[in-house]
Amino acid sequence: MMMMVGRSGASKQLAVSMLGMAGTRFFSTATPQAAIAGLRGSALVSEKKGGFSPVDIPAWPKTTAVHHMQSGYLHGTRSRSTLALNQEKAKESEKQTKTDSDHSVSAEAGRDEKGIVSYWGVPPSKVVKEDGTEWKWTCFRPWETYKSDLSIDLTKHHVPTNFMDKLAYWSVKILRWPTDLFFQRRYGCRAMMLETVAAVPGMVGGMLLHCKSLRRFEQSGGWIKALLEEAENERMHLMTFMEVSKPRWYERALVFTVQGIFFNAYFLGYLISPKFAHRVVGYLEEEAIHSYTEFLKELDKGNIDNVPAPAIAIDYWQLPKDSTLRDVVMVVRADEAHHRDVNHFASDVHYQGRELKDSPAPIGYH
Numbered sequence: 001m002m003m004m005v006g007r008s009g010a011s012k013q014l015a016v017s018m019l020g021m022a023g024t025r026f027f028s029t030a031t032p033q034a035a036i037a038g039l040r041g042s043a044l045v046s047e048k049k050g051g052f053s054p055v056d057i058p059a060w061p062k063t064t065a066v067h068h069m070q071s072g073y074l075h076g077t078r079s080r081s082t083l084a085l086n087q088e089k090a091k092e093s094e095k096q097t098k099t100d101s102d103h104s105v106s107a108e109a110g111r112d113e114k115g116i117v118s119y120w121g122v123p124p125s126k127v128v129k130e131d132g133t134e135w136k137w138t139c140f141r142p143w144e145t146y147k148s149d150l151s152i153d154l155t156k157h158h159v160p161t162n163f164m165d166k167l168a169y170w171s172v173k174i175l176r177w178p179t180d181l182f183f184q185r186r187y188g189c190r191a192m193m194l195e196t197v198a199a200v201p202g203m204v205g206g207m208l209l210h211c212k213s214l215r216r217f218e219q220s221g222g223w224i225k226a227l228l229e230e231a232e233n234e235r236m237h238l239m240t241f242m243e244v245s246k247p248r249w250y251e252r253a254l255v256f257t258v259q260g261i262f263f264n265a266y267f268l269g270y271l272i273s274p275k276f277a278h279r280v281v282g283y284l285e286e287e288a289i290h291s292y293t294e295f296l297k298e299l300d301k302g303n304i305d306n307v308p309a310p311a312i313a314i315d316y317w318q319l320p321k322d323s324t325l326r327d328v329v330m331v332v333r334a335d336e337a338h339h340r341d342v343n344h345f346a347s348d349v350h351y352q353g354r355e356l357k358d359s360p361a362p363i364g365y366h
């Protein structure tokens, strides 16, 4: 701070006025360089965790919000919300700034006082793949990718024996009828649309368990993470199928409507009976396996073009570069089988009279 105050008389007065206005809130004992180094350091650590080579973060551009952050740190005039500024004091300080010999520094200080931003810019970390090329996806990182376990048993079926399981089973079967009618054999479109629904339960369940953990001051047994992982995985299915099938306007409208209904229905259902909610999802996943099997049959018959796999799918599932849509459907179907297991397992835990937190969650089960 001494360094900042010593830069000019105006800066000194301004810094003193800031202290008067806001106490110690705006001044950190850490130097700006240390703060920036800290940000970079944390980025590098996370990159190393994933086993990918870090690339040094380039100097932050002077034309963005980061510029304000840097100049504020360096000259001691930023670091406060513009909303909190006293306008008169800002004008006074600007006047004095004009007469200061260090004109360029003070002018910048004046601009900062009228600045627009009141948030910190955080530069994205850069990572490269093992082959040295830059990782281009910001929606997921290399350490979130995986090789699908295609050996999973696709035929496993939970036999409904009691009333609640039968209700879950037949609810899903009945829902399939209008779905078949609407999509018929347009499996690409069907997959894309159904993934917009499939990504909801994991998020709702994870959110409710998260709130429960907070309310009860207790651990979740990893189930929050496991369910959120499922939601993210389903959303990646959607991001993939978006590349091969574009929704029409009425399909978008349908998704909008269905999401509004399904989100709230599942939310209430999970609050009332998580064992029923998980069982329903377990059966939905069984249906998803069936749908993707039909999709594969259509691809093999040549009724659907076996186009090259989207780039996002190749990177997410670590597929060979020459993979096709068929390979993508295979790994997606394997994912659905894993979701089936997770949800039937969760339901069974409840049936045994235990809570999810007492049974370690299958985190990272792909």
Ligand SMILES: [Fe+2]
Residues within 6 Å of the ligand: 195, 198, 233, 234, 237, 288, 332, 336
């Ligand atoms: Fe899915």
Ligand SMILES: [Fe+2]
Residues within 6 Å of the ligand: 198, 234, 285, 288, 335, 336, 339, 340
């Ligand atoms: Fe699924």
